[in-house]
Ligand SMILES: NC(=O)c1ccc[n+]([C@@H]2O[C@H](COP(=O)([O-])OP(=O)(O)OC[C@H]3O[C@@H](n4cnc5c(N)ncnc54)[C@H](O)[C@@H]3O)[C@@H](O)[C@H]2O)c1
């Protein structure tokens with residue numbers, strides 16, 4: 251049991267009861283009730299945190315739909331952080347899909363109907379002149395370790411959600427606290443809705459300047475930006491501040507870990523794979539680059555040899571040289587297939603080389619979906635793939651669940667149980683032809699970004715470098731259940747995400763120290779204990795009233 255911390259707190263009466271950071275509700279002790287003017291404001295009996303969790307869990311169960319459960323938990327978060335995080339931590343696998351993917355997508359689409367209480371910071375186009383003032387107002391007197399920002403342009407697979415973008419920023423921040431132990435009162439969620447085109451460029455820059463100037467030691471996490479902005483912001487600030495793009499880097503890392511686990515099962519090498527990526531947007535390109543880089547640094551391929559292992563498809567079919575310039579998006583250049591290779595390919599009705607034809611000719615060992623096109627991996631595609639390889643590795647990663655390129659059960663049936671599978675949203679186990687269950691790994695960036703980010707935060711790292719990300723990814727891959735039992739899941743489940751992300755954070759912080767990016771002077775051997783010491787946990791502290799204390 252971690253020791254109970256003591257806090258000197260300056261709020262009392264209603265002000266402490268209505269502040270979610272300090273509120274304990276019926277768990278305020280008798281002495282605290284006297285000291286903070288609460289005796290008449292609470293029922294007589296003092297509850298433990300466990301009792302409060304049991305009661306809240308019962309209340310939650312009375313809400314039937316996932317969306318109503320999500321709203322209930324959102325209200326609980328507005329009332330009492332410790333109780334909210336303690337409750338979810340006790341039912342992690344059951345409740346992550348309620349507060350995060352897939353239910354959060356529904357909550358975001360219904361944001362204006364469900365709205366009750368604001369949270370985080372809204373930086374909006376009509377108020378762009380007061381951006382600095384609004385920003386400073388939110389961070390006044392606070393130590394911020396983590397800023398999670400979304401411009402809401404491409405929320406999961408559901409497109410532009412305007413102001414509802416705050417929902418994804420705060421859900422991602424919650425996951426950092428739950429899984430890695432980032433202190434939730436030291437995080438800031440932001441939605442950035444600051445106009446279009448050139449104006450947007452200027453405002454994005456101004457926003458990042460504010461973070462760099464006033465929160466120089468924070469980690470800046472970008473979420474669900476549109477494909478062009480995502481890459482531009484990352485390239486611009488990567489060596490100036492600890493920035494992280496979850497859809498590019500987090501997705502790249504978790505998918506690389508999945509593939510490392512899968513090639514462990516097939517006893518092949520990463521560099522032996524032929525990889526088809528369907529949907530060459532933010533995630534598709536992030537995955538492609540991450541896996542390509544790993545083929546170079548871990549397997550010793552030359553960059554140009556590694557590039558040739560990939561076949562990318564987008565709206566225009568296979569990305570090949572004869573496509574118009576406007577169809578080959580910046581960043582895809584390394585992966586454009588030569589036309590000669592496809593001279594006698596069968597074009598589809600639109601004159602493009604489609605997925606089925608690519609699969610037929612390439613005989614891929616890996617098929618990744620990040621297209622938002624539900625059902626794109628149809629029976630013809632999957633059966634064709636299964637003809638060309640003994641253990642097809644199929645990763646339908648589009649979220650939320652209804653946008654998956656295929657269901658795991660279909661992929662399993664169409665390959666007679668030979669497919670190695672992982673999905674972007676949670677799915678139930680598949681029934682194998684032999685009657686056994688096959689557990690579907692959830693290849694979602696939330697399985698790794700909390701540890702990657704926390705590793706950078708605890709080590710006060712001035713950057714989250716590619717080598718730090720690789721170190722974290724290798725650590726995650728080493729913990730894959732399939733490495734012990736090839737019939738088991740390709741990745742650890744979300745129930746073990748806290749333990750797994752602790753290991754990821756340690757690996758990242760160790761690497762930061764080794765490569766000199768860290769701002770702390772720890773020895774590598776000390777890192778494990780230091781990371782453990784810095785983790786926030788949802789337990790109540792003991793409060794002492796002090797008019798000069800914290801608020
Ligand atoms: N599992 C995860 O961790 C994870 C992480 C990031 C994104 N995603 C999911 O991946 C999907 C894509 O996200 P993104 O951020 O990359 O979006 P994006 O818009 O940047 O990319 C989607 C790409 O798919 C392409 N596309 C659309 N229709 C197509 C079609 N018919 N054929 C081929 N390509 C087509 C688009 O042109 C675009 O380039 C979303 O559903 C998102 O939820 C999952």
Ligand SMILES: O=C(O)C[C@H](O)C(=O)O
Pocket residue numbers: 351405406407474496497648649674694695696
């Ligand atoms: O939000 C998720 O569940 C993963 C990913 O960041 C996405 O955009 O789909």
Ligand SMILES: [Mn+2]
Pocket residue numbers: 406473474496497
């Ligand atoms: Mn995302």
